[in-house]
Amino acid sequence: SQQGEEDPQALSIQEGKNATMNCSYKTSINNLQWYRQNSGRGLVHLILIRSNEREKHSGRLRVTLDTSKKSSSLLITASRAADTASYFCATDSWGKLQFGAGTQVVVTP
Amino acid sequence: DVKVTQSSRYLVKRTGEKVFLECVQDMDHENMFWYRQDPGLGLRLIYFSYDVKMKEKGDIPEGYSVSREKKERFSLILESASTNQTSMYLCASRVAGSPETQYFGPGTRLLVL
Numbered sequence: 342s343q344q345g346e347e348d349p350q351a352l353s354i355q356e357g358k359n360a361t362m363n364c365s366y367k368t369s370i371n372n373l374q375w376y377r378q379n380s381g382r383g384l385v386h387l388i389l390i391r392s393n394e395r396e397k398h399s400g401r402l403r404v405t406l407d408t409s410k411k412s413s414s415l416l417i418t419a420s421r422a423a424d425t426a427s428y429f430c431a432t433d434s435w436g437k438l439q440f441g442a443g444t445q446v447v448v449t450p
Numbered sequence: 451d452v453k454v455t456q457s458s459r460y461l462v463k464r465t466g467e468k469v470f471l472e473c474v475q476d477m478d479h480e481n482m483f484w485y486r487q488d489p490g491l492g493l494r495l496i497y498f499s500y501d502v503k504m505k506e507k508g509d510i511p512e513g514y515s516v517s518r519e520k521k522e523r524f525s526l527i528l529e530s531a532s533t534n535q536t537s538m539y540l541c542a543s544r545v546a547g548s549p550e551t552q553y554f555g556p557g558t559r560l561l562v563l
Contacts, residue, residue, distance in 0.1 A: 345492075374551060383454070383540055383554035384493075429492060436481070437508075438552060440493040 345373075345430040345441030353447045360417040362444040364430030365410075371433045373406055373413050378427045378443070387415075387428075420448045453477070454555035456541055462561045469528040471558050473541030479553075480546035482524035484508075484516065487538040487557070499524055500546065531562045 345364045354360045364373070372391045376384040390397045390406045390413065397404045403416040417424055425448045431438040457472035473482065480501050485493040485508075495508030497516040505516050513535060517525040524543075528535055538559050542552040 376554075381557070381559070383556045384542075384552075385554070386551040389551060431493075436547075437495065437498070438483075438493075439495075440485075442490055442492040 345432050345439060347428070347430055347441040347444040349444060350442070351445045351447075353449060354420050356422060356448055356450055357419055360420050360424070360446055360448075362415050362428055362446070364413045364415070364441055366413075366430075366432045366439075367411065368432075368434065370408075371435065373404075374431045374433060374438065375402075375404060375413075375415050376429045376431060376440075378429065380426070384429065417446075420446075422448050422450070424448050454541060454543055454553050456539075456555040456558050458558050459556060460559050460561075462563065463528075463531050464563050465532060467528075467531045467562075469531050469560070469562075471526040471528075471539055471541075471560070473524045473526070473543075473555055474522050475524075475543040475553070476522065477543065477545075477553070478521065479543035480521070481544040482518065483542040483544070483552065484514075484524065484526045485540045485542065486510070486535075487540055493540060496526065531560075533562050536560060536562045 345366045348363045374389045375387045378384045388399045401418045406413045427443040429443045431440045454475045483498040484496045499518040515527045541555040544552045
């Protein structure tokens with residue numbers, strides 16, 4: 342069963358603009374992770390935020406976590422064509438990851 | 451860099467065939483995972499293994515089995531392939547203990563005719 346649900350399902354953004362996607366989940370978690378998948382390829386880990394953290398940065402990525410609302414957001418600043426991909430949140434409960442269906446992001450010139 | 455490889459990128463099989471999907475990782479990771487990915491459903495865990503000769507059912511184990519005879523290799527077996535097993539199959543590995551990220555292979559796109 343899916344634990345994480347991403348929103349929106351698809352996002353088209355102009356190059357240079359910021360892209361934001363959200364993830365909601367249902368049960369308590371140890372941590373939440375975001376992954377990127379380029380078309381037809383495997384997933385690449387982007388960032389991990391622990392349940393006792395509220396915000397984390399990595400380069401142009403900013404992740405927030407609100408455990409009271411059981412939600413997380415991923416912000417990509419100054420988007421580039423290379424950011425075109427699907428983005429998945431995954432909740433970690435005792436070592437097992439549960440993935441959402443993903444947000445498909447297209448960055449246009 | 452961690453490397454997770456899968457034996458085939460694309461595979462076409464017939465209904466009823468026995469199918470082996472192989473996954474190899476080169477980082478001495480204890481944990482290995484098999485997922486299938488379908489549009490609109492994200493990744494769903496089929497089986498995982500905490501260590502050699504250990505296996506645990508994931509969320510959708512029906513129709514699949516696994517084998518972990520060596521630490522670096524985790525095999526997914528479709529005993530009798532069916533058309534509803536047409537999917538993208540992704541293998542991942544991870545150092546034991548949480549929280550740790552999973553490292554994914556490139557995936558095998560399986561078509562069952």
